[in-house]
Amino acid sequence: MNKGELVDAIAEKVSVSKKNIELIVTAALESIVDAVAEGDRVTLVGFGSFEPRDRQEREGRNPRTGEKMVIAATRVPAFSAGKQFKEKVVE
Numbered sequence: 001m002n003k004g005e006l007v008d009a010i011a012e013k014v015s016v017s018k019k020n021i022e023l024i025v026t027a028a029l030e031s032i033v034d035a036v037a038e039g040d041r042v043t044l045v046g047f048g049s050f051e052p053r054d055r056q057e058r059e060g061r062n063p064r065t066g067e068k069m070v071i072a073a074t075r076v077p078a079f080s081a082g083k084q085f086k087e088k089v090v091e
Contacts, residue, residue, distance in 0.1 A: 036077050046084040053078040 001009070007022045014021075032050055035042050041051040057073040081089075 033077075044082070046082050048082040048085055049080045051078055051080075052076070 003022075003025065007018055007025060010016075010021050010025070011018045016024075032042050036050050036052050039052055041049055043049045052075050055074050055076055058071050060069055060071045061067065062069055
């Protein structure tokens with residue numbers, strides 16, 4: 001499902017225009033991205049949590065040459081599914 005399909009699915013469930021739903025979905029996603037980028041955790045009860053995670057520096061290999069190299073430490077976004085989400089997927 002892409003963003004357009006999500007907007008269509010929401011439009012079927014509520015009586016709001018697709019244009020307004022798209023604005024709401026875009027604003028919600030931007031708010032989540034902004035919060036995680038600032039280092040905050042965003043928790044949506046029953047759905048899951050978005051948070052930044054720090055990856056430590058580690059040793060890797062160049063796939064072309066096989067030469068050892070150092071992969072720099074970095075911060076990445078992470079998602080952890082909530083209990084209800086996990087249970088729904090397992091069904």
